[in-house]
Amino acid sequence: MGRQKRIWHPPKFYHIVCRGNRRDPLFRDRYDFIEILHMLAKIYEKIPFQLVSYCFMTNHFHLQMRSQEQPISKVMSLLNKRYANYYNTKYRLTGHVFEKRFFSEMISDTNGMLEVSRYKTSVPVTTRNMSKGSVERNLYRAFLFMLEKLVPGT
Template structure:
């Protein structure tokens, strides 16, 4: 049976999730995380996309992205192929690195954009990998809180929803992310996890 063709809407943001095959670790050490982020940057140079937020967990990753010129499938194919080649070569194995095709869901509202970004940034806290989202090194959350820039992440997609100076926007976003409980978005993830 042929796989169902994915729907791609140019200029629409998507929440994308990929998980390791058999839920195995995709990132075994700091080098793996760094290589993946480097590959994300290189794929962006070749096939431009816009990234609002990300989080790399041990056995999966989240991206909040949109692509204007190439389908999300093209972007993810390039990224996952590069990382799978690296992973298999490094670990001297063959076969599938990712469990199945990536999960994706279109984000169709301002609240959805905020909720997905929040969900992504709180993932390490929910997984009890850290007590504070800002302490987790492998997510884009620090770019939202501090002035340091990223070669790939554009925080303005989220921060422009807030008013005031950049300091006030950061304060408001932190308050939004760190308030207790996750949004309705988590129930939609049950299809993936």
């Protein structure tokens, strides 16, 4: 039995989650976090999308985004392939980096947008190894990334 085809509604936002294979770390140092942000920026140049918020944890990440020109699957395929290549090369590994295809859920309304944003900002707080300061930095970085895409040159 094949996988179910993903539904893409260009005007809708999606909550996306990617987890490391066997729940292994996806990000081993701060440069890994920076690299995936650079990759998102490069992909944005090729396929414009709107990233409303994100949360990067050690072994998984959340994105809240939409892509009106290409399906979300195209954006995520590019991101996951590029990051897996980077990760395996940097750490001299082979094989899968991600557990499976990314999870995506369409966000249907404003309440859903707020709920997903709240959830993503609470995830680091509920884990044992994150401090309040790191949460604030994560939110600030998300804001700067969005601002740069909305108002280039800021």
